[in-house]
Amino acid sequence: MALATSEQVDAPSASTVYRLENVGKVYQRNALVALKGVSIDLPEGSFSSVIGSSGCGKSTLLKIMAGLLPATSGTVELRGTPVTKPRPDIGMMFQQATLLPWRTTIDNILLPISMREGKAAAKAAREKAEALMDLVGIKGFEAAYASQLSGGMAQRAAICRMLITEPAVLLLDEPFSALDEIVRDFMNMELQRICMERNATAFLVTHSIAEAVLLSDTVYVMAPRPGRVIEEVKIELPRPRTLDMTTDPMFGDYVRHIRRLLDEGSRT
């Protein structure tokens, strides 16, 4: 197999933003080992994905990284400090945009600031919110309510809401999987553009191998029972990635390789 794997060293200039070392999670209630020995390194400005069948501990992993769930063992560090609770320098995005229907789009985007720092701070950040809306392409919809936005536009607003606190890392939990395929492909390309423009460090949970390969520098392949990373696949396609690359033979090789890993992982 000619594919690059974890043995190859990534660009040495990038410093690690988020580091998980040997992280384990045991649910006391039923003694279930949800995660075992998971080590993940997110270099600054990199895009990483985690992929695996359901029950492999992806959501547990993401909850630990978001500070919503404590790890049983191992180190969880964001910019050198342990993650023990939700932090403003962690941005999150979910499958659903979950815009509050009684707030306008811009007030939804400013929600994290108004909740953490109060109304005055939110008012002061209005210009920043407008700039973000411009960045994701929903300028002019400041006063619109969620019911007036399409699914894709609602997710663009959710991107703004995630970025407004200028987080050091973006945790993306299948952000576009509720959208139809055409919109999803487009939104993935938009996501790449936004991440590249802001040099964001992103971590994506996905069910789609193609999506993981298309967007990522590194794909962490997970297997269940116990939830663990079985391989770290480096994707060495040039940036910016385009949808045309999905027909590239190298792209196909990556997809096949990951699919084989997933098949093997689910069989054990």
Place this chain on the structure above:
Amino acid sequence: MTVEAAEQSAPIADHGDGPTLFDRIPQPVSILGFGAAIVLLWYLVTASGIVSPLILPTPLQTLNQLITVGANLFTGGYVLSAMWITTQEVLWGFAIAVVVGILLGILVSETRFGERAVMPYLVALDTMPKIAFAPLFVAWFGFSIESKIALAVYVSLFPVIVGTAAGVRSADENSLMLFRTMGVSRLKTLIHLKIPAGLPQIFTGLKIASLSVMAGAITAEFLGGGKGVGELIRIAATQLDTARVFALIIYLSLLGVALFGFVTVLERYVVFWRNSDPGRE
């Protein structure tokens, strides 16, 4: 291939329902027409002597009383002061039921103590025959409006509690997750997420309460005296003046309609996102 099969087996969505007669007639005309038919039936039943006028007055007698009572009401006579007393009872009863009901609804939905210790007592109180408490309220609060307010509150409180509790719990899992990731406190989550998300159900409770609050007030007036419209109805009834009873009920129902209408308009204004056009692009 499968697509073709699906297309072929797809049923033709035609139930053969053309527009009916009442689709074509404007609704106000339908309403007035139906009302006129009922009044006509009413007239025939009473004018023919099938039903004694002591039991059911004729439409004309009722109209006469409507004018007599109305003249007193709108010239500031004793009907107006009775109406004012009943209005006070209804409004106080409703206001107290709303405030207490919302607070209790939050208590039972947001705290384990409320859910496990308080709720069973509230359910027990709700299952009791509330009207039977009227003599007690008179004994406790006297013959003036306080005892009527107490029964009005009791009768209308539970829809508010239930609506609030259900509403506050209705915030969806995704939004709750979002608030957790933003590290928002419980109180702030309640204020900024759970209560707004629950407003549709809270308003359902308020609407039901607005309908029952007057029943509570009038019942208390029947049983506890005082100077409200309930007392006027009771006196007219003992005099077998059914036309006057009808007239008083009609004016009283205006108060009920006004309260219900106010709550409905308020809902439309407060829960605006529920009524906005869901047209997506």
